[in-house]
Amino acid sequence: MKSRKSVASRVMFAVAGAVGLIASGLAPAAAQQIPQGWFKVCSKQADNDICNVQNIVMADTGQMITGISLIEIKGKVNRKVFQISVPTGRLILPGIGMQIDGAKAQKIDYALCFPDRCVAEAAMNDKLVASLKKGGELTLTSVNFQNKPNPIKISLAGFTQAYDGPALKQSDIQDRQQKLQSELEKRKGEFEKKLRAEQEKAKQQQSN
Numbered sequence: 001m002k003s004r005k006s007v008a009s010r011v012m013f014a015v016a017g018a019v020g021l022i023a024s025g026l027a028p029a030a031a032q033q034i035p036q037g038w039f040k041v042c043s044k045q046a047d048n049d050i051c052n053v054q055n056i057v058m059a060d061t062g063q064m065i066t067g068i069s070l071i072e073i074k075g076k077v078n079r080k081v082f083q084i085s086v087p088t089g090r091l092i093l094p095g096i097g098m099q100i101d102g103a104k105a106q107k108i109d110y111a112l113c114f115p116d117r118c119v120a121e122a123a124m125n126d127k128l129v130a131s132l133k134k135g136g137e138l139t140l141t142s143v144n145f146q147n148k149p150n151p152i153k154i155s156l157a158g159f160t161q162a163y164d165g166p167a168l169k170q171s172d173i174q175d176r177q178q179k180l181q182s183e184l185e186k187r188k189g190e191f192e193k194k195l196r197a198e199q200e201k202a203k204q205q206q207s208n
Contacts, residue, residue, distance in 0.1 A: 037055065038054070038156075038158045040053045040163065048073050048074065048075035052070070055067075055159075056068075063087070066086055067083075070082055082128060084121075085119050086150075087116070094142075095110060096110070098140055133160045137153055137155055138153070140154065
């Protein structure tokens with residue numbers, strides 16, 4: 001018979017694996033961000049109902065910069081977890097600093113790392129949720145392998161509606177993904193056009 005702890009760990013690993021699927025490597029700190037906004041998805045896994053309120057911030061390249069998840073599991077396993085996903089290439093000991101507006105930063109320790117991202121984790125409680133609902137901006141700071149802090153600011157606008165409201169339907173999720181893909185392709189095209197223009201300008205300066 002499998003222990004409750006092992007079942008909980010397996011469920012949490014599966015949920016964590018669903019966050020930041022397109023993350024790879026270390027995103028440039030200066031990369032323009034594509035904010036996804038807050039949304040909730042719910043699903044059933046074995047004997048558990050899982051709801052995940054999340055926000056994923058990506059660069060123009062489609063690379064994940066930061067992923068946030070507030071996960072609630074009900075059923076055979078009952079657990080509430082707050083997770084932050086960041087690209088790899090981070091110092092583990094500093095963890096991730098979490099600051100809501102001007103409040104004191106709280107350290108969130110890393111729980112596990114995948115080949116493409118690392119996940120920090122803390123217990124989710126009513127106090128944290130209430131602070132997020134009241135807050136205006138969430139700042140998450142990880143430290144990269146060059147020992148430089150990488151603060152990412154995320155608006156908390158829409159968090160309360162996502163947390164208290166209904167989960168997205170499958171059709172809404174697909175529509176969201178299609179719009180995101182379209183936006184990424186548009187920005188990628190603009191970036192490549194700008195890069196070609198810069199390269200042509202450099203060639204002309206060399207020939208003069």
